[in-house]
Every structure is written in C-alpha cells, then in structure tokens.
Amino acid sequence: MSKKILLEHAHIEGIRFYETYRKNGGYRSVEKALKMSPDDIVEEVKKSGLRGRGGAGFPTGMKWSFLAKPEGVPRHLVCNADESEPGTFKDRYLMEFLPHLLIEGLIVSSFALGSNATYIYIRGEYAWIPDILEQAIAEAKANGWLGKNILGTGFDCEIYVQRGAGAYICGEETALIESLEGKRGNPRIKPPFPAIQGLWMRPTVVNNVETLAAVVPIINMGGDEYAKIGVGKSTGTKLLSVCGNVNKPGVYEIDMTISVEEFIYSDAYCGGIPNRKKLKACIPGGSSVPILPANLLLKTAKGENRMMNYESLADGGFATGSMMGSGGFIVLDETQCIVRHTMSLARFYNHESCGQCSPCREGTGWMYKILKNIEYGHGKMSDIDLLWDVQRKIEGNTICPLGDAAAWPVAAAIRHFRDEFEWHINNPVEAQTRNYGLAHYADPIHVPTV
Amino acid sequence: MSEQIKVTIDNITVAVAPGTTILQAARQIGGEVTPPAMCYYSKLEGSGGKCRTCLVEVSKGSEKDPRPMPKLVASCRTPVSDGMEVKNITSPKVLDARAGIVEMLLINHPLDCPVCDQAGECHLQDLSYEHGASSTRYEFDRRTFEKEDIGPYIQLHMNRCILCYRCVYTADQLTGKREHGVLDRGDHAAISTCIGKALDNDFIGNVIDVCPVGALTDKTFRFKNRVWFTKPVDAHRDCPTCSGKTRLWMRGDEVYRVTARKDKWGEVEEWICNTCRFDKKQASDWKIEGPSKIDRHSVIAQGHYEGVLKPQNFLPEVIGRNPKLLMNIHDVSGVNKNDIELSKLNGPAHSSDFDKK
Ligand SMILES: Cc1cc2nc3c(=O)[nH]c(=O)nc-3n(C[C@H](O)[C@H](O)[C@H](O)COP(=O)(O)O)c2cc1C
Ligand code: SF4
Ligand code: SF4
Ligand code: FES
Numbered sequence: 001m002s003k004k005i006l007l008e009h010a011h012i013e014g015i016r017f018y019e020t021y022r023k024n025g026g027y028r029s030v031e032k033a034l035k036m037s038p039d040d041i042v043e044e045v046k047k048s049g050l051r052g053r054g055g056a057g058f059p060t061g062m063k064w065s066f067l068a069k070p071e072g073v074p075r076h077l078v079c080n081a082d083e084s085e086p087g088t089f090k091d092r093y094l095m096e097f098l099p100h101l102l103i104e105g106l107i108v109s110s111f112a113l114g115s116n117a118t119y120i121y122i123r124g125e126y127a128w129i130p131d132i133l134e135q136a137i138a139e140a141k142a143n144g145w146l147g148k149n150i151l152g153t154g155f156d157c158e159i160y161v162q163r164g165a166g167a168y169i170c171g172e173e174t175a176l177i178e179s180l181e182g183k184r185g186n187p188r189i190k191p192p193f194p195a196i197q198g199l200w201m202r203p204t205v206v207n208n209v210e211t212l213a214a215v216v217p218i219i220n221m222g223g224d225e226y227a228k229i230g231v232g233k234s235t236g237t238k239l240l241s242v243c244g245n246v247n248k249p250g251v252y253e254i255d256m257t258i259s260v261e262e263f264i265y266s267d268a269y270c271g272g273i274p275n276r277k278k279l280k281a282c283i284p285g286g287s288s289v290p291i292l293p294a295n296l297l298l299k300t301a302k303g304e305n306r307m308m309n310y311e312s313l314a315d316g317g318f319a320t321g322s323m324m325g326s327g328g329f330i331v332l333d334e335t336q337c338i339v340r341h342t343m344s345l346a347r348f349y350n351h352e353s354c355g356q357c358s359p360c361r362e363g364t365g366w367m368y369k370i371l372k373n374i375e376y377g378h379g380k381m382s383d384i385d386l387l388w389d390v391q392r393k394i395e396g397n398t399i400c401p402l403g404d405a406a407a408w409p410v411a412a413a414i415r416h417f418r419d420e421f422e423w424h425i426n427n428p429v430e431a432q433t434r435n436y437g438l439a440h441y442a443d444p445i446h447v448p449t450v
Numbered sequence: 451m452s453e454q455i456k457v458t459i460d461n462i463t464v465a466v467a468p469g470t471t472i473l474q475a476a477r478q479i480g481g482e483v484t485p486p487a488m489c490y491y492s493k494l495e496g497s498g499g500k501c502r503t504c505l506v507e508v509s510k511g512s513e514k515d516p517r518p519m520p521k522l523v524a525s526c527r528t529p530v531s532d533g534m535e536v537k538n539i540t541s542p543k544v545l546d547a548r549a550g551i552v553e554m555l556l557i558n559h560p561l562d563c564p565v566c567d568q569a570g571e572c573h574l575q576d577l578s579y580e581h582g583a584s585s586t587r588y589e590f591d592r593r594t595f596e597k598e599d600i601g602p603y604i605q606l607h608m609n610r611c612i613l614c615y616r617c618v619y620t621a622d623q624l625t626g627k628r629e630h631g632v633l634d635r636g637d638h639a640a641i642s643t644c645i646g647k648a649l650d651n652d653f654i655g656n657v658i659d660v661c662p663v664g665a666l667t668d669k670t671f672r673f674k675n676r677v678w679f680t681k682p683v684d685a686h687r688d689c690p691t692c693s694g695k696t697r698l699w700m701r702g703d704e705v706y707r708v709t710a711r712k713d714k715w716g717e718v719e720e721w722i723c724n725t726c727r728f729d730k731k732q733a734s735d736w737k738i739e740g741p742s743k744i745d746r747h748s749v750i751a752q753g754h755y756e757g758v759l760k761p762q763n764f765l766p767e768v769i770g771r772n773p774k775l776l777m778n779i780h781d782v783s784g785v786n787k788n789d790i791e792l793s794k795l796n797g798p799a800h801s802s803d804f805d806k807k
Contacts, residue, residue, distance in 0.1 A: 167635070184632065189499035189527050355613060355632075355639035356500045362554035365637040369590045386587055393550030396521045397502055 003229060003255040005217045005237045006210070010097050016132065018139035021100040027145055029219035033108040034153045041112035045215060047223030049235035054080055054171075054208030055286065055326040056401075057310050066195040067113055068203040076204045077115035078180065079106060079212055081122040081129075082164055082171035086287035086348055087328030090239035091209035093251040095122075095129050098213070099136035103159065105212040107145055108219055110157045113205055117158055121176050124164040133161050168352035172400045173206040174198075175354065186354050187400035208326075210239055230256040234309035238327055244282075245333035247271035256309035260284070261298050263308050264331065277333040281417075284313050285325020287345050288405030290412030291338070292322050318412065338420045339431075342413040343371035349406035360403035363394040367410055374421060377428030384421050388414050455532035459483055459506075460540045460768045472525035472536055473504055477715060481764035485538050486548075486577050488555070488662050489614035490526035491717055497619050498526035501612065502551050503577060507544050510535035522547055540768060545581075552581045557588040558637065559663075560609050568664030570677040570749040573716060574612060593637060600630075600643050603655060603669050603728050608640050611665035617641060617657035624653045624721060641665070652691055655727040659710050659718050670728050671699075671707040678749045680706050685736035691723035697742050698733075705731045714745055714759065 004010075014020040021027075033041055046061025067075060079102070083091040095102055102120075110118045122130055137159050140146045148156045162180055164170045170179045174188035177199050198204020214236055218226045227235045234256040243249045246264065248271040254263065264279065265272045273279050279294045300306050301320035306313065310324045332341065350364040370387050373379050391407035391414075398404070414421065424431040454465040457475050460483045466475045474492070476484040485506055490498030498504075504526045508519040513533030522544060525536070538544055556578055563569040595608035613632070618641070621630035629644040658666045680699040687694045699707040708727045710718040730736065744750050745759050766772050 169635070189524070350636060353636035355634075355636045356615075357502050358500070358551055358554045358612065359502055361613065361637050361639070362557050366554075366557060366588065366590075393547070393554065397505060397547050397551065399499060399502075399524075 003237050004253050005229070006094065006101065006213055006239065007098070007251075007253045010093075016097060016099060016136075018100060018136070018143060021098075022143075025220075026100055027104055027140075029104060029216045030107050030111075030145055031151065033111055033219050034151050034155065038112045038114060041108065041219065044223035045112070045218055048214075048218040048226040049223075049230075049233060050211065050214055050218060050226070051233070051235075051310065052208055053210035053214070053238065053327065055085070055288070057324060060207065060211055063195070063207075064113060064205060066193075067205055068196045069114070070203070074116060074202055075114050076199045076202055077106065077110050077113050077118045078173075078176065078199060078204055078206045079118070079120040079209060080171060080173065080176060080206050081120050081126070081209050082168075082176060083123050083126075083209070083326075084168040084171050084352075085326050085328055086345070087241065087243055087283065087330040088286045088326045089241040089243075090251050090327055092126055092129065093241070094209055094213055094239070095126075096132060099132050100140065101213050101216060102133070102209055103136050103140050103145075105215040106159055107140070107150070107157060109205075109207070109212050109215050110159075111150075111155055112215075115205075116156050117160065119180060119199070120159065120161045121170070121180055122161060122163055123171075124166040130161045130163055137161070167354075168348075169354045169400075169402060172402060175400070176206060177204065186356050187402075189399055210327075231307070231309055232311055234311060234324075238308075238324070240308075240327045240329050242270050242329045242331065244329075244331035245273050245277065245279075245336070246331045247274050254308055256307070258308050259298075260306045260308055260313075263329075270329075270331070273331070273333050275333075277335060279331065280334045280336055281332045281338065283322070283328070283330040283332075283409075285323045286328035287330070287348065288401075288408060289323040289325040290318050290321075290408050291332075291341075291416065292412070293416045296320050296416070297322075318408070319415070322412070337375075338413050338417040339371065339375050339424050342410060343368065343375045345409045346371050346406070349402065353402060353406070354400075357397075357399045357403070359394045360398045360406065363390050363403070364406045366390050367394075367406070371410075374424050375431070377424075377432050379421075379425040379428070381422070381425055383425070384414060384418065455530065457530040457532075457534045457536065459536045460538050460764075461770060462764065462767050466530060468529075468532075470530055472506060472508075472523070472528050472530055472534075473498075475530050476525065476536075476538065479764065481762045482539055483764050483768060485525050486573075486581070487526050487715070488573055488577065488612060489616060491616050491619070491660060492715075493717060494616060494619040494623060494660070497614075497616060499524045501555070501614055503548060503555075503581075505544060505547050505551070507537040507541040508534060509537050509541075548581050549583065552578055553583060553586070553588075555612050556582065556586065558593045558609075559612070560592060566610065566664040567667045567672050568610070568661075572664060573662035595640060598642075599669070601654060603724065604658060605667050605669050605672065606641060607665050607667065609665075610663045611641055612663055613639060613641075614662060616660040616662070617666055620657050620660050621654065624656060625651045627651065630654075630657070652723050652725075653721055655724045656710065656718065656721050658727075659712070662716070668707060668709075668727070670731070675699075675701060675706050682742040682744060682750065684711060684739040684742050686739065687726065687730065687736050689723060689726055692726060693720045693722070694726060695720055696722050696726055696736075698736060698738070700733070703733050705733055705736070711742070 009015050009024045042064045050060045051057040052060055081091055106118055146157055167185050169175045170185040172187045173194055175185040179185040194204040194206055229236050237253050237255050240252050252269050263269045281291050281293050282297045283291045300315045313322055313324045315321045346368040350368040353360045353364045355361040367390050370383050391410045394403045395407040455468050456463055456465050459476050462479050464475055464478050485504040487504045488501035504524055505522040506525045507522055510516045512531030598606045600606050618631050632639050633642040658668050680701050682697050682699055685696055685698045696708050697711045698705050710722045713719055743759055
C-alpha cells in the first residue's frame, strides 16, 4: 500500500518555504519534543523500530543509546547527506522538496542527543541543494526554532551545511567525519566508533537524511503508532529511488508490506517494464547490494513472494537473496547486459576506493580490468574464476565496507549469471556488436499485455 | 604495576598490559607467531590498519565474551582482552587471506628487485618470499609514475610504493609541518609533497628508514653498493640535533651509508638528523662501537660473522609437539624393517607381504 508520511505534503505548492510548511503542521514535533526529556525521545525512537536508512539498517534508537556522554564534552549529530551510491537519489528529493522536514528532524534529534552544533554533510555534486537548506535554516532560525534558547527551553542549537568535494567514500561515516574535520576523507580504523570518538574526537552520531526526517512523524504520532506501520522489524515507511527500465522511474514512499512484484508492475509505483520487455534482473538496494535475477527477485528460494522489506529482501542470504540497502532500486530488462553492467559498477568502485588498504585499492582495479577484458572480447574462461577469487580476497578484509560493496556486485553477477559471462568469452565479436546478454534470465511469469 | 591480562596466540599464552595490541603481544612471543606488519610502526601514532598483512583470526573474544570475532582483524590495531584466543599461523583462513593481500601488494609492484636499491632489506621482498606465490595471475600493465626528487637527498619512486602511509606520519609527527602527504585516491593515489615542494627540514631523512620498500631512497647512497656487500656497524657522534646514535654501512674503511639503528622488527630505535645521515660519510666522523646485531634470516647477515641473532623456533609450542615429516616412512611402511628378507620373496614385493608378520 502506498503510504505517505514523509512525502505527505511534498506536492503542496510552496512547501519548501517556512510559511507553507508551518501551516501544514510543520515544527509540531519540535514543540512536542522540547517538552519531553531527551531520554524519552530516544525511547520513542527505540519503540518506533526505526532502522537506519543509509544502507546498513541498524536500529536508530539503539545507535542513539550507545552515544557516550562524558561530562563536559560536547556531542555532535551529523546528518549524512553524501548520497553517492549509484541508483540512490531519495535524500536529494527530500532535501530539495522538503528541506524543512529535515531541519525539523535535525532539531528534535539534536535535542535528544544533546548536540548544540549539528552538521549536514552534503554531496558536492548536489550543488544547488545547500542553498535550499541554508535558506530553510535561516527561516527556522528567524522563527525561533534554531539558535539560542529554543522555545525558552534553554536548548541552543545551530545547524551547519558542509559540502563534500565529490567522493563516494566520504559517505562512509568515519571518512565523512575526517572530511568534515578538513582532512583527507580516509575512513578511520574502528574501534573507536564515532559514538565514543567521532567528530573532533567527541561522541558523535551519524545518521542518514531519511532516518532523521523520519524522527518527525515518530514524535508526532508516537513510537508505538509508527511501529504499527509496516511488518516485523521493517517498521514505518521507506523511500525508494527507482531507475532503469521501468515505466515510471522516480522516488516512491512505501510501507513495507507490498510485494516486489506489485512494486514493479503496479501503476501506483513503477508501472511495469516499458516496450513490452521482460524483467531480467534488479538491484533492489543501491549498487552495492547483490543483483538478483527476475525469478529470485519476485520469489524467494522457498517459493514465497518476495516483499519489499528488510527481512524478505535479505531472505536466502547472499546465495539467493539481496538487501534493502539504501533503497536504490535499479531495474534491468531483458536487453541489458550483465557483464557490461557489472563492469560499469566495478569501474565506479575502482574510481572511488580511497586507496588506504591494499585489497580494496589493488583489487578494485584488478576486477575492473578483468571485466573490461571480458566485455570487450578479450576474456578467457579462467578469468571468471579469477574474478571470483579476487572479489573473495577483498571481501571482509578491508578497513571499511567499500571493499565489500565492490566485491558483492561482482560476486552476485557471477553467481547468478555465470553463463552470460561464458557467452561473452565464447562470442567475443558478437558480444561487442550486440552488446547485450542472455535473455533467458528474464522473468518467465510476466509478459505484460498492453 | 598495572594488572596483566592473558592472551593466547597460536596456542602460546602471554601476559601483557591492558591496551596492548594483538601484534605487540605476538611480538612479545616472537618468531613465526608474529604477524607480518607492513604499515604499522610502533613509533608513529595512528599508523597501522592499512596494509592488512597482519590480519589474524580471533577465535575467542575474551573470557567474558567468548564469541569469536566475525571477521579477520588487523592485529596491529586490535587491543587484546583477557582470555582472548588468536590464531595466526594456525588459521588456514588467515594464511589464505594473507596470501591474497601479498598478491594484491605485488600486482602493481615493479618486481625489478635486481635494479632496486632496497633489495636485501626490503620488507615486501621478505613478505612475498614467506607468504607469496611464485607466479602472478595479473596480466595487465603495471601502474607507473615518474621518479621524483623530493629535496636534495631523497628520491621518490612511486612505482614501488605500497601506500603504507608511514612516511606521511613520519613527516607529520617529526617535522611539525604538513607538506608531505597523499594525493588522489584509490589505485591512482600517490605520495607527494605540497606541491612539488622540496623537503628540507632537519629530520626528513627518516622517511627513508621507515619506508618498507624502495620507494624512498637515499640519494647519497643510491646505486653505490648492494646493501649485503656492506657491513653494518653501530656508531655514534656528538650531534647537537639528534642523539647521534646511528648505524654505518661500511665496506673496508669507507662509510657508504648512514641510517638510524633498527630493532628486530625493522623499526627505527631513535630518529636521526639529516646531518648525521647525509653529511657525515667519513669514518673519522664517528666513534665506532662494533658490528650491529642482525637477524639471521636477513640477507644482510650473509658475510657477517659476529652478532648474528638466531631466530627462536616456536613451532613445537604452536603445534604442541615437535614438527615432523608429514609421513614417516619408517612408521608407515615395513620396507625398512629388518625382519623381512626381500630377496626371499617370490617376485616383486607387495604391501601385503609386509603385513604378514
Ligand atoms: C562507502 C560507503 C558509502 C556510504 N555512503 C552513504 C551515504 O551516501 N549516505 C548515507 O546515509 N550513508 C552512507 N553510508 C553508510 C554510513 O556509513 C552510515 O552507516 C550511515 O550514514 C548511518 O546512518 P543510518 O544509521 O541513519 O543509516 C556509506 C557507507 C559506506 C561504507
Ligand atoms: S575498503 Fe577501500 S575505501 Fe574503505 S578504507 Fe579500504 S581502501 Fe579505503
Ligand atoms: S613511500 Fe614508502 S613509506 Fe611512504 S607510503 Fe610509500 S611505501 Fe610507505
Ligand atoms: S600492519 Fe596491521 S594492517 Fe598493516
């Protein structure tokens, strides 16, 4: 079912500006929250079951409760708006159209965590959005929601917007913190975790844009009510950014009870695959998560319908499942070539590795080169096993999860589409002219009838 | 004295101070049990965690929380807990991962040791000798950079760099100025100076000593001699800038090179200044103490008859018995047993003939 909580007012003319936003119920959660104790807010967020929307899906309330609170040391909240994962563009939509929703969430969360200086670290390529955010911050401040002694509670809070300089790795929370401190964006070696030593070695919470925006409805309706939306441990609503071969790409808000099939084919969402083509494969949660062939996407290995939620998408582990990830839903129809697609992801990770640790620095380049060979007709059969072995040597052996994120797409492509790789190697000339892979992976169930 | 905690590495238990890393605990044991470390440097704050050669398996987290750690961890940056059990050479997973790391470190390395000045004292050479494969699966062009002089004394040959960041921390922590760092990222990252600036402060020569490979070399020594033909002796002089305690690399009476003294983990004991390192190349500049102690496994030990340190063999303790041949022919087969007279057998001997008695 389509359920709009975050995007409820997104269609309203002028919602980007304070007056309209406030008239539509904006900043109510701040009024409510600032009368509560910070611990009670954390408790509400815990009850809501909200899970981090940045990719890992870690329970937000739990993360907040880990924050160290040493006497006399300032704490910080950092909003991760670096959104650079290929296929993911939901935060951009939120910030562009509902900047005040994010600011509102940030004020409540800052109060809960005791952060007097809160930062939004935004992807450099989102060049026009900092202005939007800064305008919203200025409006909020002019109306007494930010600054000194907010609503007479004695709570002070400033929000600063910092632009990144074009590095995917600066979305990794410790690299983000380094970058925010003005250093090279290399991920830190953990432990210590940011909750103990983060920004300027102070206790810090880093959360995704959507996570922090979701705090607003949680406070407004109460954690228990929020937890009733969705299913199991997938509570609340989730934003998905859809791209690729669908009739209606874009950002959708769903409650996590619908099936993948409904999401792809229903007119309320993606509206099916264009040009009467069949569904071949899909990356359900941003470029880092494993790609699934159509049959495993729509049904789990057990034959159950696959649903759009954390548990169901991950059902079967990496052998037959994938992940909710960051919600970047990339759909490939029967004419898409998995080898080319995998190569292009490998190129991305090769380009974005920070280069600190040897397996990721060297391995990402190696994988890209092998894939390039296969794609351009110079591959050998042994390259497939080599590729498998290289990704295996990277996975789990690196400082930060970028190494894993580079390895997983390659592993999943080989796992599910091995004969497409073989076909490329056996048909080097055709593979280049035709430039698509084997259609037999395409969804056997759904032939759209128009 | 603070409380000591116990950690077991490859079946050998040591007591260490809380906060000790697994690597440091393993170094207290020594020998094969110690993971190789290409980036960690105990004297450089923040170093380690990058090369991943020191990965180990933690099979038991601690006495309190015995759960194993889900992934291999960098021993150089992971503190021990009481009752922790660690597997290094006893873990096939570790050996497999390490072989992978060594392969990664080598795919873009020039492998032209015969013309590299570091050969003979290169940690990457030692590492690949001990953990690497004999051939490569990498079939692409290696990444190349131009050689670069950074300052009058040091040459940077980026092709050989393994991006361990040791020189970056050294330049940062010894010299107060931040003019030496890493540019760009991923496999195109490069060590550089800000920007193309000559490094000429008093202690910058130490970056040569910390570099595990031949990426940073001493221009006053380059190609003058192979290190294993020179003889290391410990020497000192009264130096107004540093401790003046150095190691001279001599041939006959000639001083070819001056470096800091290094301990058995290849780490500098005391930093030395540029004057000692680059300008004092006469034996008469120095008071010579005697031959340096050198590990036996090092190539430098060849032709070196005094002060060679024999590494301790820990294998019996690690595997709980003396190492033996995989199959002892005397136990398995009766061929060598005296009580069977082969000449009396009718035709060729079969194993069944040996079972008879
Ligand atoms: C390479 C890499 C890139 C990441 N990029 C982002 C990002 O762009 N936005 C984001 O919110 N989280 C990103 N993350 C996840 C963050 O490290 C962190 O887990 C997240 O911001 C936590 O927020 P959450 O708990 O609200 O999900 C990235 C992680 C990695 C390893
Ligand atoms: S895994 Fe890659 S991106 Fe992450 S720290 Fe290592 S080299 Fe950098
Ligand atoms: S130049 Fe040497 S010390 Fe510096 S990062 Fe490279 S390998 Fe390490
Ligand atoms: S020595 Fe531990 S990672 Fe390099």
